[in-house]
Amino acid sequence: MFKLIIIYFFxxxxxxxxxxxxxxxxxxxxxxxxxxxxxxxPTIIFRANKDFxxxxxxxxxxxxxxxYDIRIFFNAxxxxxxxxxxxxxxxxxxxxxEINRIETFDIKVESRLLKYRFYYNPKNVKQxxxxxxxxxxxxxxxxxxxxxxxxxxxxxxxxxxxxxxxxILGGPLPAYGSAYSDVLGLQIGGDGxxxxxxxxxxxxxxxxxxxxxxxxxxxGWMLIHNEPSFRIILSIPNRHGLMHRELxxxxxxxxxWQSIMIEGSETTPRLINNWLVGxxxxxxxxxxxxxxxxxxxxxxxxxxxxxxISGHQFTVHLGKKGEIxxxxxxxxxxxxxEELYKAQIENNDFVDRTLLLTDPVVDFIHLAFxxx
Numbered sequence: 001m002f003k004l005i006i007i008y009f010f011x012x013x014x015x016x017x018x019x020x021x022x023x024x025x026x027x028x029x030x031x032x033x034x035x036x037x038x039x040x041x042p043t044i045i046f047r048a049n050k051d052f053x054x055x056x057x058x059x060x061x062x063x064x065x066x067x068y069d070i071r072i073f074f075n076a077x078x079x080x081x082x083x084x085x086x087x088x089x090x091x092x093x094x095x096x097x098e099i100n101r102i103e104t105f106d107i108k109v110e111s112r113l114l115k116y117r118f119y120y121n122p123k124n125v126k127q128x129x130x131x132x133x134x135x136x137x138x139x140x141x142x143x144x145x146x147x148x149x150x151x152x153x154x155x156x157x158x159x160x161x162x163x164x165x166x167x168i169l170g171g172p173l174p175a176y177g178s179a180y181s182d183v184l185g186l187q188i189g190g191d192g193x194x195x196x197x198x199x200x201x202x203x204x205x206x207x208x209x210x211x212x213x214x215x216x217x218x219x220g221w222m223l224i225h226n227e228p229s230f231r232i233i234l235s236i237p238n239r240h241g242l243m244h245r246e247l248x249x250x251x252x253x254x255x256x257w258q259s260i261m262i263e264g265s266e267t268t269p270r271l272i273n274n275w276l277v278g279x280x281x282x283x284x285x286x287x288x289x290x291x292x293x294x295x296x297x298x299x300x301x302x303x304x305x306x307x308x309i310s311g312h313q314f315t316v317h318l319g320k321k322g323e324i325x326x327x328x329x330x331x332x333x334x335x336x337x338e339e340l341y342k343a344q345i346e347n348n349d350f351v352d353r354t355l356l357l358t359d360p361v362v363d364f365i366h367l368a369f370x371x372x
Contacts, residue, residue, distance in 0.1 A: 022371040024048045024326065024333070025099065026055060027079075028364045029070045043067040043081055045099070046365070052340070052356040058099055061092070070367060071170030071182055073118060074273050075227055077372050080118060080170070088116060097372035117182075119166040164204045164226065171224045172268040174366035175279035175299055176323055181268075184223040186233060188213070194233075196223070206231070206250060212259050215246040225271050229253055230308045232276065237265045237283060247276070249308050258311055262304050266297035269306060273370070276306040277324045280315070303334075305345075314348035326368040338363045 029043040042063050046055040061067060066085040073080070077096045082088035084107075093103040107116075117131045170182030185197035192208035203223075219238035223231065233248040242265040249258050262269065262278070269278030281297035302317045303324055318324075319336045326333040330345045333356075340357040343350035 025058070025369050025371065026325065026365045027070060027072075027367040027369075028361060029067055029081075029366060043070065045079075045094070046361070047099070052342075055357065055359070055361070059094070059102070069170075069173070069182070071118065072367055072369055073168055073170065074271065074369065076118075076168055078118070079369060082116070091116065095372075096369055099371060115182075118168055118170070163202050164206075165228075167201060167226050169224065169226050171270045172278075174270065174323060175268070175281060175297075176321065176366055181224075183234075184226075186221040186223055188221055208248065209257050212248065212257055213246065214259055214261060217242060218246075221248075224269075225276075225308075227252075227271070227274075232271075232308055234268065242283070247306065249311075251309065260306060260311060260313055262306065262313070263315065264300065264304075267304060269304065272324060272327050272368075274308070275327045276308055277303060277327070279303050279323060316348075316350050321363070323366065325365065326370070328370060333368065335362050335365060340365075 024047075026046045026048065027043065028046065042060045042065060044057050044061075045059040047058045048055045061081065061083060065083050068082040068084040068088040070082075071080040072078075079094040079096065080091055081094065082091045084090070088107055090104055090106045093105065095101045095103075119131060167184075169184060172181045172183060184201065187195045187197065188208055189195065192210060192212075194203055194206055194208065196203055215235045217238055218235040220236045221233050222236060224234050225232040229252055231250040231252060233250075235246040237245065244261045244263055245265060245267055247260040247262060247269070249260065251257075262280075264278075264280040265283045266281035267278045268281070269276040271277075280300040280302050282300070284295035284298055286295045301319050301322055302315050303322065304313065304315050305324070305327075306313045318334060321337045322334060323336075324332060324334045325340075327345075332343050332345055332350060334341050334343070338358055338360050339355055340359075340362045341353055342356050343353040
């Protein structure tokens with residue numbers, strides 16, 4: 001037993017060492033939701049050198065290209081950047097383990113493209129596919145079909161069902177990077193049965209335990225992340241005066257549930273390398289839930305962090321325009337305006353905060369990932 005513990009400890013240290021040797025990348029982007037009435041500027045991936053003396057561009061969509069959305073799939077090892085102003089026209093698939101390897105898939109549909117999904121075959125994690133959903137606008141979901149964009153030959157094959165063990169969601173977008181989220185709307189019945197609003201997605205026979213839900217005012221729920229080891233559901237606010245949102249976290253290994261209340265009626269956490277992170281946000285007083293007239297949330301200067309496995313939750317003050325970009329072990333990288341910082345997570349706070357870089361580019365960076 002002692003020898004086994006030593007082996008696992010060695011593997012743990014080796015993984016940390018290997019991760020530290022891989023470059024850290026940052027993404028500057030202007031998703032579609034921020035482009036109305038303005039000229040596009042390129043989405044750029046920057047690579048940081050080891051001492052963070054500077055960050056250098058390694059890939060770009062081009063100066064006059066509208067970016068529709070940006071999605072990072074940390075566990076699967078892919079970054080998806082789609083191009084297009086009103087709907088995605090193509091999707092660039094970037095491999096984290098080989099940044100120069102870019103696969104571009106053209107979207108060849110004449111009817112209205114509604115959304116696309118990323119999924120993978122759990123029996124072969126090196127194989128991925130994309131599915132896009134298109135059809136006529138209307139209330140009948142039978143008008144919509146998913147088609148596959150296969151990695152091998154870029155063919156388009158009809159498919160009807162996405163299984164729960166295949167679907168991976170990009171999740172909500174950064175608070176300062178407005179665009180479309182990759183989430184799944186849900187209905188939760190009084191019996192705890194979960195029903196996806198997209199009938200072609202099968203979430204298995206998962207049932208919310210009786211008495212788990214704490215929220216008494218919500219207009220619905222959305223699945224924001226569906227990882228191999230956990231599933232995360234977030235409540236949707238339905239009125240003013242709400243101070244919290246609820247997270248329902250399902251451990252897919254132990255099949256156990258937990259409920260966590262997070263501060264801010266508009267706080268929308270997203271996954272950053274197996275941590276849930278969100279800028280705490282409140283509903284704008286001008287938002288009208290009755291006529292569904294919305295305004296951007298009012299962002300605070302603090303962020304909430306949640307470990308979905310352990311349930312560890314805490315809040316940290318960063319400052320105006322503060323945003324966490326990357327978390328790895330106990331290291332955290334974040335920006336405050338044009339300044340990029342590194343700190344250590346200790347208990348419920350950040351310690352040893354160190355300024356790494358000051359650059360106007362940093363103000364437009366909202367995403368990061370580590371090379372595999």
